Amino acid sequence: MELFRRLLDLVGPSNADRPAPDDPDAPSALSGPERLFFAATAFLAALGLGAVWGIAAGSHDAHLAVDNVGKVPVLLVASSLVSLPVALLVFRLTARQGRVTDLLMAHALGLFAGCLALALLSPLVALYQYTSSFAGMPVAVGSGVLGALVALLVVVRVIRKLSPGLAGRVYGAPIALVLVLQAAALAQLASVTTPVFPPAPRWGRAWTDS
């Protein structure tokens, strides 16, 4: 729980935004191993939370829900592995200041916050999947969009916490590249596998079948 609380402190607007100079828990004071530790932990937590949302998104069909437990984490891992190396290379080639671990940590914490939002919305998604064939898909897709937005905002916030004053100038291009590449990879991978959401109802079929 302490670790979860630390992750929430890192993604939230805590006092760490304006730390005292000698605050040992200030995000900008974290050492390299600490940053990597929080990045890896946040990423693993994001995968678990994404799987929870996957269960809700496919809850209309038990087989689909179980499928999504593995599918959503695979989509997140694969899209991150596609986008991160290129962004890290761009960062190394263009930045005179800043740290690679800042970028990794911001990406992982953004993913964590986005997946946490998805997991917290999963009861609503499951409710609509069960009870509404019309609104089920829009609610599920809407929750995905909201999760992506939360992730983006948290990435920007965390970068500004870790490197006050450097954020836009040094990290802007790599972050934008990660977002574009990850979205592209996620969309393409999702299109080549079985759907995460149940198929949409075909309106008018009841009329034509009679």
Added chain:
Amino acid sequence: MSGAFTVATVVAAMAIPALGWLVGALSRRAEQARSRRVVR
């Protein structure tokens, strides 16, 4: 299932345990780094 997604699944199946190992390996170093900072 598409070949591309099969490859992605295999890669993820290797990456997730590797991440778990990394968390375990780094947790002690992270705690030591924080303790050194608190003492200072």
